[in-house]
Amino acid sequence: MPSQPTEHVTVSAQRSAPDKVALPELSDDLLGAVASGTHHDPHSVLGSHPVAAEGVSDALTVIRTRRPLATRVAAILDSGARVELTHVHSGIWQGAHVTGHQPYRIEASYDGGPDWIADDAYAFAPTIGELDLHLIGEGRHERLWDVLGAHHRTLGTADRAVHGTSFTVWAPHASAARVVGTFNDWSGEAHSMRSMGGSGVWELFVPDVEPGAMYKFQLRGRDGEWVTKADPLARHAETAGLTASIVTESHYTWNDDEWMTARAASNPHDGPMSVYELHAGSWRLGLGYRELADHLIDYVTELGFTHVEFMPLAEHPFGGSWGYQVTGYYAPTSRFGNPDDLRYLIDRLHQAGIGVLMDWVPGHFATDAWALARFDGEALYEHPDPRRGEHKDWGTLIFDFGNPQVRNFLVANALYWLEEFHVDGLRVDAVASMLYLDYSREPGEWLPNIHGGNENLEAISLLQEANATAYRRNPGVVMIAEESTNWGGVTAPTNGGGLGFGFKWNMGWMHDSLQYIANDPMWRSYHHGEITFSFLYAYSENFLLPISHDEVVHGKGSLLGKMPGDHWQKLANLRAYLTFMWSHPGKQLLFMGQEFGQLSEWSESRDLDWWILDQPAHRGLHSLVTQLNRVYTENPALWALDNSPAGFEWLDGGDSTHNIVSFLRRDGNGDEIAVFMNFSGATVGPYRAGLPQAGIWDEILNSDAGDFGGSGVGNLGSVTARDEPWAGRPASADITLPPLAGLWLKRRR
Incomplete structure (x- = not known):
């Protein structure tokens, strides 16, 4: 009472x-x-x-x-x-x-x-405690979703329990607040909320409101006008096109204890990671979270990817935004089911040994009037100055990163996905847009920081806090930055001034390598630096090599379409390119459809070109990706020292005449893999190559193999290196290098 x-x-x-x-x-x-x-x-x-x-x-x-x-x-x-x-x-x-x-x-x-x-x-007494209000006031409530939003509760006494839902919202500029919903015919006069003082929080327990009820908040601004808003902390929302929040509670029982225990004891930065990126709505049209579990797990297991990465699954109103303009940061999109259905999908993936990454968008949010924009009648979640609060290119609003409660909203949101949904890592979208105050702005359109510079000090602090807190609370997870500039220390520890990410997308490698591979082989010798330059900075950050959805939309065509030559040559170039990608230092990510050579540009409104797998040449590309993943995960030399120069050594990076690059990958325990990439259109051989040791080197992968749709040129399974020095190496071998192909040789021990 x-x-x-x-x-x-x-x-x-x-x-x-x-x-x-x-x-x-x-x-x-x-x-x-x-x-x-x-x-x-x-x-x-x-x-x-x-x-x-x-x-x-x-x-x-x-x-x-x-x-x-x-x-x-x-x-x-x-x-x-x-x-x-x-x-x-x-x-x-x-x-x-x-x-x-x-x-x-x-x-x-x-x-x-x-x-x-x-x-x-x-x-009834308030359902939010003084400690919770204190932590909210300081912007330090790491489980914010437990106290804000809608929560079904049982109050009352031992003799007479009262079931209902507590509604709690942060709206510091409001002069009054009401909750409306299906339980009061959307008329809020009967359910006005109490102010919890200087915290800016409003609260009300409404008896007899059960899970499934829809609701919103009505907030009276300081100007006396009412606005009706979806709950920023709603954990379930109506299907896109409708805008109400939904009272929900989870009844899911997890079955991934083995995975979670192993995750907590692991270091993903030093393990194998090949990521299959997908858009849940268009991988196969019409599948919900539970149906995806059956189809996706079989497919990804067959291909051998270690992780899947979902494009944003937080609620968003416009499907064409692909989830990057969010309205419900704590609500899994209802397009594919309810929150427990998503838990089921992630649980099943874990039980199958597949990690789950998800895109997270803390840099900007949708402008829809029923959501976060001018939430309590004026700027609250967004920065009030349009020079910092509006993103004109994307038609979105930018969070007020310096506001402690807004920071708390975002940091807790990262934790929410990691802890409530067992997500194994977050790929943080558009980090560059957060780091620079003048990002995509003309002179006069941006406001310098307190030191007169263009660094967004508040956003930097937010990213550091989110990363440090995520790693502290959830050992074994990984935070990944999509950062496209040369900002220093993206993956450096926060206690040394870094941003604290685990990985950074290597956008330079992506740009240069795609530019190189698009050239006809006869001209590639003039662009040799584009394929070798990434090795100069490969260890300046912990990198992930991305061929993401961004490379196959907005008129860019498909990955296969970027390759030169006739259809056979395009497929051969793509096989070589993926082989190079899998052997390059760093983890790798491939967007759905590229594993079988999707012909058309991706669209969220239709299925992938699954029919193309009926063509042997494209089925061969699919088989190559499967083999790349298998050989990759089985050989620590290809990943154990991804973040250390000790894991890499050039054999020959300067053979531009033949369009050949060759190098060693090592695991630090004696295993070595020699990688030879022949980007010319002709077979080269015998090709004299210096090697670190004499003995038998097994051909563990050849992208030109007939099973992959290639011409079948190779070395009969192995080559023998003799104690004959060559190119500064104590041993050497004569090798046949297939055209437009990659060759991996592993020294037999």
């Missing part, structure tokens, strides 16, 4: 009965504000309150409730006593009793209708 200030009234000693006591008089203005739902603290009037009356020997309690249009109202105490209430003003009724402060229900009678009995929303 709530602990309310005692109301005071003076009466004579003879007037001790409740019906003879003059109850405190409340002004019509106060009662009118409470009745209309515009008062900041309706619980100070409504509900149950002790009354201190001079000369009255028994403890007196006044009960007030709002029941407009009722003809008779009574409070039914849990003791069974009945307290008749009298109409006071604007649908507010009151009465008093001397039986002590105790739970009650309200009975109301209406003309032409049955009596209506229900628990009163104003009979």
Whole structure:
């Protein structure tokens, strides 16, 4: 029961009965504000309150409730006593009793209708505690989703439980707040919320509201205007096109204990990681989260990828944004099912030994009027200055990264996906747009920082906090930056001034290598630096090599379409390119469809070109990717020292005449793999190559093999290196290098 200030009234000693006591008089203005739902603290009037009356020997309690249009109202105490209430003003009724402060229900009678009995929303104490409010005030509540939003709860007493939902929202600029939904016909006067003081939080427990109920918040701005908003902390939302939040609670039982235990004991930065990026809605049209589990797991397991990466799954209104313009940061999109359905998908992936990454978009958000934009009548989540708060290129708003509560909203959101959905890592979108105040802005369109520079100091601090907190609370996860500039220290520790990410997308490698491979082989010798330059900075950060959705949209065509030559040559070039990618230092990511040579540019509105797998040449490319993943994961030399120069050594990086690059990959435990890439259109051989040791070197992968759709040129399974020095190496071998192909040789031990 709530602990309310005692109301005071003076009466004579003879007037001790409740019906003879003059109850405190409340002004019509106060009662009118409470009745209309515009008062900041309706619980100070409504509900149950002790009354201190001079000369009255028994403890007196006044009960007030709002029941407009009722003809008779009574409070039914849990003791069974009945307290008749009298109409006071604007649908507010009151009465008093001397039986002590105790739970009650309200009975109301209406003309032409049955009596209506229900628990009163104003009979309950706040469901958010002082410690929670303190942490919110400091911007340090790491499980914010546990206290804000809608939560189905059981309150009441041991003798009589009361089921309902607590609604809690942060709206510091609001002068009043109400909750509306299917439980009150979307009229909020009966469910005005109480202000929890300087925290800016508003709260109300509404009895009998069960999971599945839809709701929104009505917020009265300081200008007196009302706005109706979806819940920023909603954990479930209506399907795109509709905008209400949905009360939800999880009943899911996880079955991935083995995976989670192993994850906590692992270091993903030093392990194998080949990522299959996909858009859940168009991988196969019409599949929900649960159906995806069956189809996707079989497919990814066959291909051998270690992880899948989902493009954003947080709720977003426009499918064409692919999830990068978010309205519901804590709500998995309802397009594919409910939150427990997503838990099921991730659980199944883990049980199959597949890690799960997800795109996260903390840099900007959608402008829809029913969501975060001008949330409580003015700028709140977005920076109020358009020079920092608007992203004109994308038509979005930019978070106010310096606001402690906004930072808390974002940091807790990262933790929410890692902890509530067991996601193994987040790929943070558009980090460059967060780091620079002048990102995509002309002179005069941006506001310098306090030092006069273009660095967004508040955004930097947010990223550092999010990364450090994620790693501290969830050992074994990975935070990945999509960062396209030469910002230093993206993957350096935060305690040394770095941003604290685990990996950075190597956008330079992507740009240069695609530019190189697009050239006809006869001209590649003039562009040799484009294929070798990435090795100069390969260890300046912990890199992931991305061929993502961004490379196959907006008129860029498909990955196969970027390759030169006729169809056979295009496929051969693509096989060589992927072989180079898998052997290059760093982890790798490939967007869906490229594993079988999708012909058309990707569109979120249609299926992938699955039919093309019926063509042997494209099935061969699919087989190559499968083999790349198998050989990659089985050989630590290709990943154990990804982030150390000790894992790489050139054999020959300067053979531009033949369009050949060759190098060694090592694991630090004696295993070595020699990589030979022949980007020319002709077979080269015998090709004399220096090697670190004599002996038999097995041909563990040849992208030109007939099984992959190649010409079948090779070395009969192995080559023998002799103790004959060559090119500064103590041993050498004569090797046949297939055209437009990659060759991996592993020294037999």
